[in-house]
Amino acid sequence: MKIYIKGIDDERFHRPLRLIGNLFFEETELCFTEGDSTLEAEFLFEETNGSIWIKGYLRTEDGKEFTATREKQLQAHLEGKDRLRQVKNTLSYVYLTILQDYTGMIQKWGILTGVRPTKLYHKKRQEGMSELEIHRMFKEEYLLSDEKVQLMKQIVDRQLQVIPDLDSLSNEVSIYVGIPFCPTKCAYCTFPAYAINGRQGSVTSFLGGLHYEMKEIGHWLKEKGIKITTVYYGGGTPTSISAEEMDMLYEEMVESFPDVENIREITVEAGRPDTITKEKLDVLNKWKIDRISINPQSYIQETLKAIGRHHTVEETIEKFHLARSMGMNNVNMDLIIGLPGEGVEEFDYSLSESAKLMPESLTVHTLSFKRASEMTKNKHKYKVASREEISTMMDHAVEWTNEHGYAPYYLYRQKNILGNLENVGYALKGQDSIYNIMIMEEQQTIIGIGCGAASKFVDPVTRKIIHFANPKDPKSYNDGFEHYTEEKIKILEELFKR
Ligand code: SF4
Numbered sequence: 288m289k290i291y292i293k294g295i296d297d298e299r300f301h302r303p304l305r306l307i308g309n310l311f312f313e314e315t316e317l318c319f320t321e322g323d324s325t326l327e328a329e330f331l332f333e334e335t336n337g338s339i340w341i342k343g344y345l346r347t348e349d350g351k352e353f354t355a356t357r358e359k360q361l362q363a364h365l366e367g368k369d370r371l372r373q374v375k376n377t378l379s380y381v382y383l384t385i386l387q388d389y390t391g392m393i394q395k396w397g398i399l400t401g402v403r404p405t406k407l408y409h410k411k412r413q414e415g416m417s418e419l420e421i422h423r424m425f426k427e428e429y430l431l432s433d434e435k436v437q438l439m440k441q442i443v444d445r446q447l448q449v450i451p452d453l454d455s456l457s458n459e460v461s462i463y464v465g466i467p468f469c470p471t472k473c474a475y476c477t478f479p480a481y482a483i484n485g486r487q488g489s490v491t492s493f494l495g496g497l498h499y500e501m502k503e504i505g506h507w508l509k510e511k512g513i514k515i516t517t518v519y520y521g522g523g524t525p526t527s528i529s530a531e532e533m534d535m536l537y538e539e540m541v542e543s544f545p546d547v548e549n550i551r552e553i554t555v556e557a558g559r560p561d562t563i564t565k566e567k568l569d570v571l572n573k574w575k576i577d578r579i580s581i582n583p584q585s586y587i588q589e590t591l592k593a594i595g596r597h598h599t600v601e602e603t604i605e606k607f608h609l610a611r612s613m614g615m616n617n618v619n620m621d622l623i624i625g626l627p628g629e630g631v632e633e634f635d636y637s638l639s640e641s642a643k644l645m646p647e648s649l650t651v652h653t654l655s656f657k658r659a660s661e662m663t664k665n666k667h668k669y670k671v672a673s674r675e676e677i678s679t680m681m682d683h684a685v686e687w688t689n690e691h692g693y694a695p696y697y698l699y700r701q702k703n704i705l706g707n708l709e710n711v712g713y714a715l716k717g718q719d720s721i722y723n724i725m726i727m728e729e730q731q732t733i734i735g736i737g738c739g740a741a742s743k744f745v746d747p748v749t750r751k752i753i754h755f756a757n758p759k760d761p762k763s764y765n766d767g768f769e770h771y772t773e774e775k776i777k778i779l780e781e782l783f784k785r
Contacts, residue, residue, distance in 0.1 A: 288308070288311075288312035288313070288314070288315050288316065288325055288326070289316045289318060289322075289323065289324040289325055289326075290308060290315060290316070290317055290318070290324055290325070290326045290327070290328055291318050291319075291320075291321060291322065291324035291326070291327045291328070292304060292317050292318070292319055292328050292329075292330075293327065293328070293329035293330070294329050294330040294331060294332070295319075295330055295378075299371065299375075300375060300378055301317060303375045303378060303379045303382075303398075303400075304317060304328075304378070304379075304382060305317055306379075306400040307379050307382050307383050307386065307398065307400070308382075308386070309702075310383075310386075310394050310400070310707050311386050311390050311392055311394075325347075325348060326345060326346070326347060326348075326389075327344075327345070327346040328343060328344065328345050328346075328382065328385070329343070329344045329346070330342070330343050330344075330378065330381065330382075331343075337360060337361050337363055338358055338359060338360045338361060339358070339359050339361055339373070339374055339377050340356070340357075340358040340359075341356070341357055341358075341377050341378055341381045342354065342355070342356045342381070343355050343356075343378075343381035343382055343384070343385050344385070345385040345386065345388075345389050347389070351389075353385045353388045353389050354385065355380075355381045355384035355385045355388070356381065357377050357380050357381050357384075359373065359376075359377045361373050361374075376398060376428065376429070379398040380398055380428075380430060383397065383398050383430060384430075393432070394430070394707060395431070395432040395434060395435050395707075396431060396432075396435055396700070396707065396709075397425075397429040397430030397431040397432070397435075398429050398430055399425075399429050399431060400700075401700070402699050402700055402701065403699060403700075403727055403728070403729070404435075404439055404698070404700065405439050405442050405443055405446075405697070405698060405727065405728060406727070406728050406729055408421060408425075408439045408440070408443050409443060409453075409728055409730070411424065412443065413454060418440065421436075421440075422436050422440070425439070438695060438698070438711075439698075441694070441695060442695050442696060442697060442698055445694055445695070445696045445719065446696060446697070446719075446724050446728065449696065449719045449721065449724065450721060450724060450725075453724070453728070453730055454730070456516055456725070456730055456731045457730060457731045457732075457745060457746075457747040457748075457750070458513070458514075458731075458747050459513060459514040459515065459516045459731055460508070460513060460514075460515060460516065460731060460732045460733065460734055461515065461516045461517040461518065461519070461722055461725050461726070461731060461732075461733045461734070462504070462515055462517075462518045462519070462544070462733070462734050462735075462736065463518075463519050463521060463726075463733055463734070463735045463736070463737075463740050463741075463742075464497070464501075464518065464519065464520045464521070464525070464736055464737050464740065465479065465521060465522055465523065465735060465736070465737035465738045465739045465740035465757065466493075466497075466520060466521075466522040466523045466524070466525040466527070466528060466737055466738070467479040467480060467481055467493070467522055467523040467737070467738035467739055467759065467760075467761055467764075468480065468481055468482075468483040468486070468490060468522065468523050468524065468527045468528065469481070469482065469483065469522070469523050469524045469527055469559060470482065470483060470484075470524070470527055470559055470561050470562060470597060470598075471595060471596070471597050472595060473594050473595045473596050474593070474594045474595045475594060475623075475654065478522065478523060478739065479522070479523060479738050479739030479759035479760070480522060480523045480524070481523075481760075481761065483527045483528075486761075489761045489762070489765070490528060490532070490761075492761070492765040493737075493738060493761045493764060493765060494528070494532055494535075494536065495765075496737075496764055496765055496768035497536065497736065497737050497768075498535075498536070498539050499768055499769065499772065500736040500737065500768060500771075500772050501536075501539050501540060501543045501544070501736060502539070502543045503772045503776065504543075504734055504736060504772065504775070504776070505540075505542075505543030505544045505545065506543065507776050507779060508544065508545050509545045511779075511783055512545075513545070513783060514545065514546060514549070515544055515545065515546070515547075515550050516550070516551055516552075516721065516725060516731065517550065517551055517552045517553070517554070517721050517722040517725060518540065518544070518550055518552075518553045518554070518722075519553075519554045519556075519722040519726075520553075520554065520555040520556060521556050522556065522558075522737075522738075522739075523738070523739075524556065524557070524558045524559045524562050525555050525556055525557070526555065526556075526557040526558075526559075526562040526563060526567050527559070527562045530564065530566035530567045530569070530570050533567060533570045533571075534570045534573070534574075537570065537573075537574035537576070538574070540574070541574065551721050552577050552578060552720065552721045552722055553574075553575070553576050553577050553578070554576070554577065554578040554579065554580070554619075554720060554722055555571060555576050555578075555579050555580075556579070556580045556582075557571075557579045557580060557581055557606075557610075558580050558581070558582040558621070559582070559596070559598060560581055560582075560583075560598050560602045560603040560605075560606040560607075561597065561598035561602060563581065563606040563609065563610065565609065565613070568609065568610055568613045568615065569613070571615070572613060572614060572615075577617055578617040578618070578619065578647075578720060579610065579615055579617070579618055579619070580618070580619040580620070580621065581603060581606055581607050581610065581618055581619075581620055581646075582603075582620060582621040583600070583603040583620055583621070583622065583637070583640075583641075584596065584621060584622060584623045584626065585622065585623065585626050585629060585633065585634075585637050586600050586603075586636060586637045586640040586641075587600070587628075587629065587633050587636065587637070588600050589628065590626045590627065590628060590629055590633070593626075593627050593628060594626060594627065600640075604640075604643075604644065607620075607644050607646070616647070617647045617648075617718055618646045618647055618648075619646060619647065619648040619649070619650060619712075619720065620641065620644070620646040620648075620649055620650070621649075621650045621651075621652060622634075622637050622638075622641065622649065622650070622651050622652070622684075623651075623652045623653070623654055624651060624652065624653045624654065624677060624680045624681060624684065624708075625653055625654035625671050625672050625677050625680070626654060626671075627670055627671055628670055629672065630672050630676050630680075631672075631676055631679050631680055631683065634680040634683065634684075635683060638683065638684070638687045641687075642687075642691060645691070645715075647714060647715050647718035648693070648712060648713060648714040648715070648718055648719065648720060649688065649693060649712075649713045649714075650710065650711070650712045650713070651681075651684045651688075651710065651711050651712075651713065652710040653677065653681065653708045653709065653710060654671065655701040655702070677708065678708065681708050684711070688713040692715055692716070693713035693714060693715055694713060694714065694716070695711050695712065695713050696712055696713070696714050696719040696720075696723070696724065697711070697712045697719075697720075697723045697724050697727045697728075698710060698711045698712070698727070699727055726743075729743060729745055729750075729752060730745065731745055731747075732744045732745045732779075732782065733745075734775060734779070735755075735756070735757060736757070736772075737757065737764075738757060738758070738759060738760070738761055738764045739756070739757060739758070739759040740756070740757045741754065741755070741756045741757075742754070742755040742756070742757075742775055742778075744778050744779070744782055746782055747782070747783070753778055753782075755771075755774065755775060755778060757771050758771075
């Protein structure tokens with residue numbers, strides 16, 4: 288969809304216009320000179336006595352016109368970026384309103400296009416706004432539906448029950464360990480994941496680097512007396528390495544990290560059922576791993592084949608029972624809404640299969656077309672459900688989880704997510720993942736070690752975030768892990784010097 292934008296010269300406003308446009312049309316193209324566009328959007332601005340007034344017009348090729356106006360009192364104490372944000376929000380508000388009128392489509396998330404809506408909820412709560420004020424703000428300023436505000440409130444309340452000291456955990460850290468290998472690569476995947484077969488040399492050198500990072504980071508944390516809240520092994524599939532390699536790695540963790548007995552949660556993603564064996568489960572038990580993930584994604588065999596997951600539905604179920612029989616009592620399972628070829632019927636089937644297993648948590652993702660995935664590059668080959676169907680599937684997930692005793696405890700959104708919906712983690716009472724909450728709400732530093740591991744350093748006082756990423760491919764990691772460790776320690780020194 289090509290949209291001609293009139294009256295906006297300031298380039299800083301182009302991004303919000305593009306993001307809002309993408310909520311309605313696939314791949315919005317904005318142009319700023321008259322040409323062969325399908326729609327024309329014109330904006331008039333006026334700033335008087337500390338308030339901003341914006342009027343927007345949307346004109347169609349067949350001569351229809353839609354208009355909306357908004358006047359907003361700018362908060363006097365805000366300046367620079369914060370002030371600009373208010374103007375951007377006002378513009379987004381006007382633009383969203385005329386696009387909703389034109390398409391008849393209502394965006395339940397309003398003008399919120401960010402990944403972490405609940406983080407904004409927490410921020411307002413920490414600033415002292417009441418529940419009612421937050422609710423009103425989301426509805427009136429951001430045009431959110433009651434349903435989404437309610438969902439956020441439910442999640443925030445739940446998070447505070449699970450982690451009552453959430454607001455004061457910025458003096459601790461969590462650790463993410465990235466292991467970049469998988470049995471095969473899935474079609475929708477953009478994670479650092481390399482097919483493990485035939486790569487033993489590279490795996491061995493990678494693990495050498497990872498042990499080094501664990502030692503050094505652990506040593507620094509012990510020296511400074513900084514506690515670890517949670518540890519999360521992701522990737523890739525951390526169980527694609529051998530049982531012996533896992534054993535040595537967890538032994539390193541226990542030796543190197545401070546006060547491991549008091550870490551609140553250690554998770555290992557055993558995502559691909561084809562990597563799970565009795566030996567590996569023994570190792571997980573030996574080192575008291577609290578939580579694992581076994582991810583079906585779908586219980587339809589044809590779908591698994593289409594997305595390049597070389598395991599069977601039976602294998603998922605069988606490995607789940609094996610883990611249960613060996614005492615694993617906190618298992619997460621992921622489902623994805625909108626996988627190629629799947630509609631409401633197939634998703635309902637996956638839910639009914641989940642009911643037979645009742646994992647402690649169920650994370651329901653909505654398929655997103657990430658730029659780098661095989662699926663996006665060959666989008667024409669994959670048939671995906673319509674917006675309406677996606678939305679129905681999401682409703683079914685909400686109903687199903689509610690009926691089966693699960694409650695939502697974290698959510699995040701992505702760009703290009705089908706139907707502009709969200710990914711939601713549901714858990715049975717007391718089984719919520721603390722790490723998932725910490726990573727989503729950005730209330731403390733997460734140190735990423737290993738391949739493709741992204742660190743987020745959250746300043747304990749200002750809450751400003753510094754990002755740092757380890758390289759995604761094992762070769763670059765192996766060549767530079769000492770340097771990356773040193774860089775992270777430098778940032779940590781600076782952050783925790785107070
Ligand atoms: S199992 Fe996960 S990390 Fe591995 S290729 Fe598939 S989606 Fe990517």
